[in-house]
Amino acid sequence: FSQKVAGIIIGKTDVKSFPDRKNIGTDRFTFSFTIRDSPDFFINVTSWGNGGYINGLSNSFSIGDCVTIENSLVTNKDPEKGDRFCPTTPSHYRLLVTEAHSQVNLCADTDTVDRLLPMIHLPVKDSTDFYSLGDIEANGQRLDGSVINILAAVKSIGEPKQFTTSDGRKGQRLEVKLFDDSVSSFPLVCWDREVIQLVQTWIPKETVLFIADAKIGFDSFRSCMAATVNSKTIITVNPDTREASLLFSYAKQVSESGALDQDEKPEDVPVDSINDVYTVSQLKQKAWENPEAFFGITYSFISRLDLDSSVSKVIRTQCSRCKIQVSEDAQSCVNELCPGRDQALSTTTGFYLLVDFTDHTGTLHACTLRSPVAEKTLGCTTDEFTSLTDDERTMMKWKFLLERCKIYVKILPSTKMRSGIRGVVMACSLADPGEVKQHMSALL
Known part of the structure; x- marks a missing residue:
């Protein structure tokens, strides 16, 4: 028929x-x-x-x-x-x-x-039947080889890598890093061209996935758990479910607060082990050629330092459990997915500044200067800063603004920045003129 x-x-x-x-x-x-x-x-x-x-x-x-x-x-x-x-x-x-x-x-x-x-946008399995990434890590190798459902957000998408197998067949592999409120980075591996095409349309930090029937295995090479997409897997992008919409708003908040980048803690390497000096354009050039994070020193002028904007823009309070920004007088965390939501709110308060620095080759915009580095740079605590008058804050700003500083910086790839890169200040102080002369003559 x-x-x-x-x-x-x-x-x-x-x-x-x-x-x-x-x-x-x-x-x-x-x-x-x-x-x-x-x-x-x-x-x-x-x-x-x-x-x-x-x-x-x-x-x-x-x-x-x-x-x-x-x-x-x-x-x-x-x-x-x-x-x-x-x-x-x-x-x-x-x-x-x-x-x-x-x-x-x-x-x-x-x-x-x-x-x-x-x-x-409708998952093919019961939308409440999934493992969080924390559950997967907690169960560890007991899950090795099993097929489960996962709800997670996309943190970053790698580049497809091409290879040829020993019998001459061509293949490809792409790795996506997932996150949720319990784990800040978890690998999802894709081998199929069809899936890789789909993955490349996703927007990191703005995409939530319900992955039905993902294979879970222990990756002995990196000694961690990893998920793999296979021919049984169906991925629902931005599912129309309550759980997914909670995770979506969590992802948006942590992404805007910079908390996702806090697993790239500024103290990745000891500052005194950083010796390479760069101009701003060399930092940008190296970042474009090399998608991995790297460290360097730049002798640049601070061209933006908004110390005299409202205190709430300079100092942030966040939940110490899930890193979401909360108001100072909040009684409980606003994040419905916070692991400590039903417990008394515990917070940390610190500086969160975006600074620009400029030299004769260009400007690097919106680099984060956070506590504890900010306290050391400014020479004051958040409490002391809050009690300063507007004039005193402006004076503090002009102590650094348009002065040449020695800035230790970590450079990371970033899909959210127009330039495609983001800087994290790891240490910053007014530069010694003799030192500047010595280094700048080598760079000119």
Whole structure:
């Protein structure tokens, strides 16, 4: 019988080929995808055929597209064979698409598309059935080899790395760092081209994922737990669930507060072990060529130091458990995901300043100068600073503003900054003129 199904693609595998047993010397090609047409129903679709047909079909749509499938064959699932490598679906059947009988086209009917699009944000598993990253780390190697659901936010996305296997097949690998309110960095590894394409559309720190059926393993190379996306995994991006929206607002808050970068503590290396001197343009150049964090000294003028703006902009109070900014008179943490939410609020207060520094080659904008480095640089505590008059604050500002300083800085890649890089001040003091002359003549 002739049937037509419209659905949104929620998962898709790469094309694979196998030697054809019937026609020796030729290959058969296949790939699978999962479509959904209602909150409760989604089904796997498999397609077999020659290389030209299968590659053409696979290239004609991606995850997130709405398609119509005509004249597919309906077959029973075979849990022993191919179906154990496919996503788990509520249906007892799967669809088979062949070149001779079936057609798959992008859906042209806008009403259907509008009805289907929200389905991409519904997790395929119970939205409360997931592990936090803290749970995974706490269970450690007991979870090694198991398949679980994870809810987490995207912290950063690595570069795809290409490789060739020993038998000459080309492959690729991409690593995403996840975080939630319990763990600030956790690796998710992707091997499939389809998934890697999807990953590259995500915005770090603004994307929450519900990962259904991720494989958890112990990475002995780095001796930590890691998650892997495989052919059973379905990733729901920015899921439409309460848990995800709480995590989304947490991610936004920590990202804006700079707390996420606090696992890159300014005391990564002892300041006195930093010896390399750079001009501002050399710092920028090195950061563009090298996506890893690095350290250096620059003899620059401080060209922005907002000490005379309102105290709330200069001094921040944050929950000592989850690092979210809170108001001074708060009784409990505002973050619904805070691990200590039901306990008495414990806070830390410190300077949080954004400074610019400039030399003859350019300006590095919005570098963070935080406690305890800020106290040392300014020569006063937050309490002392709060009791200063406006005039005294302005005097303190002019002690540094437009003076040449010796600044020890850590440079990090940053997707949020227009320049693509961010600086963290690790130490700062007025520079000794003789020292400046000696170093600057070498750099000019």
